[in-house]
Amino acid sequence: MEDQRLTGTEADTAAEGRMIITDRAIGDIVGWTVLECYGVVGMASPNLRRGVAALLSRDRLHQGIRVEQDHDQLRVKLYIIVEYGLNVAEVAGNVRSQVAYNVERMVGRPVTALQIYVQGVRVGE
Numbered sequence: 001m002e003d004q005r006l007t008g009t010e011a012d013t014a015a016e017g018r019m020i021i022t023d024r025a026i027g028d029i030v031g032w033t034v035l036e037c038y039g040v041v042g043m044a045s046p047n048l049r050r051g052v053a054a055l056l057s058r059d060r061l062h063q064g065i066r067v068e069q070d071h072d073q074l075r076v077k078l079y080i081i082v083e084y085g086l087n088v089a090e091v092a093g094n095v096r097s098q099v100a101y102n103v104e105r106m107v108g109r110p111v112t113a114l115q116i117y118v119q120g121v122r123v124g125e
Contacts, residue, residue, distance in 0.1 A: 021107055023067040030076055031061035033102045039091035044079045044119035055081055075113040081120045092116045
């Protein structure tokens with residue numbers, strides 16, 4: 001009887017394929033990560049209405065996140081509202097490091113550009 005097991009190189013070629021992670025999936029990872037960050041009240045719409053940022057509900061988080069992917073690039077834009085009385089630069093730095101860490105850990109690709117737009121400051125809930 002002949003042995004039907006695959007050798008190392010044959011096993012590698014038998015499992016070839018591509019994994020596609022949608023912008024929406026990356027947006028989910030980013031959105032939930034941002035909401036867990038200290039000092040973030042919530043996500044905001046990128047479009048200000050009369051100079052005022054609209055706080056988005058949890059089911060509309062994607063409206064405050066823009067994800068762009070190329071072959072070797074992963075760019076993210078975030079629109080957040082920060083809690084009043086906190087150092088905005090520290091909150092943004094914490095968001096930056098947490099998002100970069102979680103996306104790379106879960107997706108396997110580093111974030112090559114992460115822009116954070118603080119659309120407003122509000123009293124925390």
